Amino acid sequence: MNTLTLSDVSCHFGGVAAVSGLSFSVASGEVLSLIGPNGAGKTTVLNLISGFNQASSGTIRMGNADITSLPVHARAALGLQRTFQNLQIFFNMSALENVMVGFHQHQDTGVLSSLFGLQKIRAQNRVAEERAHALMEQVGLRSWLASDTASMPYGALKRLEIARALAAAPKFLLLDEPAAGLNPSETAAIDELIRSIAASGVAVMLVEHDMKLVMNISQRILVLNYGKQLATGTPAEIRANPRVIEAYLGVASALREAA
Amino acid sequence: MSSPVARKRRVDPGLLLLAAILLALPLILPNRFYYDLSVKLMINAIVCIGLNLLIGYAGQISLGHAAFFALGGYASALLAERLGFPSLLALVCSAALVGLLAYLVARPILRLKGNYLAMATLGFGIIVSILVNQELWLSGGPDGKPVQAFSLFSFSISKVEHWYFIVALALLAAVWLALNLINSAFGRALRALHSSETAAAAMAIDIAATKARVFVVSAIFAAVAGSLFAYAERFITPGEAGFIRSIELVTMVVLGGMASIYGAVVGAGVLTLLGQALANFSEYKHVILGAILVTVMVFMPLGLVPTLRHMFKGAVAK
Numbered sequence: 252m253n254t255l256t257l258s259d260v261s262c263h264f265g266g267v268a269a270v271s272g273l274s275f276s277v278a279s280g281e282v283l284s285l286i287g288p289n290g291a292g293k294t295t296v297l298n299l300i301s302g303f304n305q306a307s308s309g310t311i312r313m314g315n316a317d318i319t320s321l322p323v324h325a326r327a328a329l330g331l332q333r334t335f336q337n338l339q340i341f342f343n344m345s346a347l348e349n350v351m352v353g354f355h356q357h358q359d360t361g362v363l364s365s366l367f368g369l370q371k372i373r374a375q376n377r378v379a380e381e382r383a384h385a386l387m388e389q390v391g392l393r394s395w396l397a398s399d400t401a402s403m404p405y406g407a408l409k410r411l412e413i414a415r416a417l418a419a420a421p422k423f424l425l426l427d428e429p430a431a432g433l434n435p436s437e438t439a440a441i442d443e444l445i446r447s448i449a450a451s452g453v454a455v456m457l458v459e460h461d462m463k464l465v466m467n468i469s470q471r472i473l474v475l476n477y478g479k480q481l482a483t484g485t486p487a488e489i490r491a492n493p494r495v496i497e498a499y500l501g502v503a504s505a506l507r508e509a510a
Numbered sequence: 511m512s513s514p515v516a517r518k519r520r521v522d523p524g525l526l527l528l529a530a531i532l533l534a535l536p537l538i539l540p541n542r543f544y545y546d547l548s549v550k551l552m553i554n555a556i557v558c559i560g561l562n563l564l565i566g567y568a569g570q571i572s573l574g575h576a577a578f579f580a581l582g583g584y585a586s587a588l589l590a591e592r593l594g595f596p597s598l599l600a601l602v603c604s605a606a607l608v609g610l611l612a613y614l615v616a617r618p619i620l621r622l623k624g625n626y627l628a629m630a631t632l633g634f635g636i637i638v639s640i641l642v643n644q645e646l647w648l649s650g651g652p653d654g655k656p657v658q659a660f661s662l663f664s665f666s667i668s669k670v671e672h673w674y675f676i677v678a679l680a681l682l683a684a685v686w687l688a689l690n691l692i693n694s695a696f697g698r699a700l701r702a703l704h705s706s707e708t709a710a711a712a713m714a715i716d717i718a719a720t721k722a723r724v725f726v727v728s729a730i731f732a733a734v735a736g737s738l739f740a741y742a743e744r745f746i747t748p749g750e751a752g753f754i755r756s757i758e759l760v761t762m763v764v765l766g767g768m769a770s771i772y773g774a775v776v777g778a779g780v781l782t783l784l785g786q787a788l789a790n791f792s793e794y795k796h797v798i799l800g801a802i803l804v805t806v807m808v809f810m811p812l813g814l815v816p817t818l819r820h821m822f823k824g825a826v827a828k
Binding site for chain 1: 726
């Protein structure tokens with residue numbers, strides 16, 4: 252069982268406390284959603300976990316490993332993957348190559364063996380390409396298999412990021428607004444996809460504004476407000492929590508709608 | 511499933527074409543002057559292939575690659591002359607030394623965010639240029655340094671016609687190595703960090719280490735080319751280490767095409783020939799080179815080979 256655990260994590264930017272005293276954990280097979288008003292610190296939490304922001308205090312653990320002060324790439328090498336709210340696609344590469352980059356940590360990246368194009372390198376290129384194919388099909392990008400990233404629409408690029416993250420075979424997956432900008436049928440497909448990822452034993456953390464999606468697929472929800480934990484519980488508990496409705500007044504109707 | 515990645519070891523068609531051109535070229539080279547020009551062209555191409563791995567693929571700028579080129583040449587000459595190293599061993603050792611030096615220059619710089627590498631290599635190039643000019647006891651100073659003939663198994667190779675084929679072979683090897691590197695997980699990591707360091711780091715790519723490694727590879731390409739130059743010309747001067755020479759190399763890469771192995775060859779070819787054609791207008795040579803660079807950046811920012819490739823693809827699509 253792999254667990255991602257935050258203990259009393261705070262993050263200050265100058266005098267502003269973006270996140271303060273946050274503690275929670277997410278276990279393999281679980282979908283934990285992080286919700287809250289704009290500016291509540293949701294993306295900062297993902298950045299703290301993935302290493303793009305450094306925690307001012309507190310500890311972050313992956314399983315037994317303390318990753319609080321590890322650089323981004325080292326956390327990724329331990330099995331942490333994420334997608335980005337603002338797309339971070341490698342636009343100088345094809346869709347398939349983007350996914351192939353996801354295999355990086357599982358491949359021989361030695362300069363000498365790469366220069367001389369050794370048998371092993373060619374074999375792993377072949378395997379990576381075939382598996383990237385399969386992953387693109389898994390996330391519903393079958394029709395974009397031979398595409399340049401520049402010609403792909405937003406929704407497809409969102410899913411391409413998920414495929415790329417899955418290529419790394421992560422234990423923990425952080426999804427930053429995977430449904431933003433998607434139409435209802437695409438959102439339904441993302442819903443299915445996230446369920447299947449969690450079912451395969453990955454711990455999934457989701458930041459999302461689409462309340463219907465959040466309520467549907469989360470085992471637990473954590474509500475953030477001004478960088479602090481406002482509430483945590485099952486979707487039903489969160490929906491009934493008066494403090495959440497008060498802080499999240501603008502979306503209270505959306506919550507009811509989703510219910 | 512059809513696949514662009516070779517099932518079996520398959521030689522790149524561009525490499526075969528290049529080999530054919532290099533093999534046929536001596537048929538039309540009228541005299542030793544043109545052999546020598548071809549040798550210089552191919553040596554520039556080798557440097558540019560390495561430099562393009564750094565600039566075109568990884569998106570890092572070096573303004574001091576002439577220094578690695580010159581150091582390779584001087585080190586080879588000195589190891590052979592002062593320490594009695596066999597020519598080939600001197601070449602290998604000089605490449606290793608330059609690689610180590612490149613690592614020492616790049617590793618601390620590349621930890622920093624931003625384009626400090628350009629500044630560091632600029633400074634490094636100037637220091638090397640001053641040293642080879644000033645340290646008469648070692649480099650021979652501004653007058654340059656004669657280089658012992660290259661000898662292999664007691665055969666001394668000094669004819670330019672022979673050097674043509676040696677350097678041609680080295681160029682083909684350079685293209686082959688670079689193509690292999692690009693078509694590997696390491697090569698994809700280079701292109702990835704060029705596009706988004708954020709996403710590349712999230713994909714477990716160690717940005718600083720990867721940049722340092724490709725910088726060392728490109729410095730070694732330059733050093734080997736420098737050694738071949740010193741042996742082929744039997745002479746090396748501090749001008750080879752100069753800032754202008756570094757800029758010339760960057761111009762070749764940009765002109766030929768960023769992130770294109772064959773672009774580096776074409777860029778080196780065009781500018782070497784142009785430099786020769788403009789030899790009589792030496793004062794204006796660099797003005798014209800500058801004008802070419804600006805024109806290319808404005809009208810074909812991708813460079814010659816990628817632009818032509820796109821045009822060709824577009825024509826086929828229509």
